[in-house]
Amino acid sequence: MKSLRASGHQLAGTETQLQLLHQVVTDQLKLPLFHEKLETAGLFPLRPVETAVFQVNVGRMCNQVCRHCHVDAGPDRREIMTRDTMQQCLDALARTDIPTVDLTGGAPEMNPHFRWFVEEIRALGRRVMVRCNLTIIVSNPKYHDLPDFFRRHEVEVVSSLPFYNADKTDRQRGKGVFEDSIKALRMLNAVGYGMPDSDLRLHLVYNPAGAFLPGTQEGLKRQFQRVLLDEFGIRFNDLYAITNLPISRYLDFLISTGNYRGYMEKLITAFNPAAAAGVMCRHTISVSWDGFLYDCDFNQMLDLKVAGAVQHVRDFDPEALSRRTVVINQHCYGCTAGAGSSCGGTTA
């Protein structure tokens, strides 16, 4: 399977996606636009709070091609952060007290400078989270020592696993992904990740394998814990339930299966003001592979850069960024539905 970009798909264009999102809300559903919903909740314009997470997307290359991927990542993507841009990120971090750096991709470990970057961030005394797709660990011998590398640098591992069986996982992420994910989870457990009495944190990310919302995070966590321990002997710490946002490949899935309108209606009617108040974009800065700044990784994939004069990490100015207004659009309904959704799970 190719990425939308490589196959010349019309949804590879961000303008097309934004137009489709606007049209379904106003023309088809005749429901309020996202900023109008925020207004009713007293949250418009949306302002940032203190930045807690510096999220860096170090590249769109990935060993997997998942059907729901909002990044449209895959082996055919060549956008990779250079060491110079990483250094600019480090320089920016050094000027702040932002406690957490969240590394994502693609498969972030495929960036040739990934390990150096992790070491330098840790040298600044910041907590590092890596969004690991698990299969990268077993995909090539050069990655087999990743669990040990993560352990040595006390990296928090956040791993995608959309279901606790092969059928649903492989339907979303590709044939054989579940089996390889189980192997990788065992390797992480073996060095102490997710184990009782260990400080090495291993979290799983659940996202629905279809056109429906996630159930309660706690209920899903219980079910995953029970099955993964009983059937595979695997342990983990927390489970983050994430709603699929209607962009990129997931938008393609919704449209091609006739689920688009119904899904958007569900997101909009499930708007929760409490979830809206806790959206991650208020406390996150997201940096793209080429150094541009965004309010979140989803805005990054829609090329919606931060508002204001400072738009690149080389010009990083925490004071100026704290005065910005968060850029929103209709995809944001995905983060405010029900119990809310963020890179750290539910928000309400």
Added chain:
Amino acid sequence: METYYNPEDLKKFGTIGEFQKELADRFFSYYGAVFADGALTAREKSLIALAVAHTVQCPYCIDAYTTDTLEKGCTEAEMMEAVHVAAAIRGGSSLVHGVQMMNKVKELSM
């Protein structure tokens, strides 16, 4: 009215209070309490609801609880087994009345 069942009507379930608010409020409050985690988990209750939906053959309920069981992380196998439980009880309830038929046959026959 072109059809008796319209999928859009499921979204209007909450409007039944228009004609009798107090009873609707009590029903929805009770409904919410029934489906919360308790001695049974919300997940288990959702599977029971899916089975019952097939027993009463309510298309709204089948639609709602198919989605709900998926949201709660149930597998397709669990969902279909729940439907088989409904089918077995329905089939069994017919068959067990075969005993009544047999009793009557024996009563009437030489």
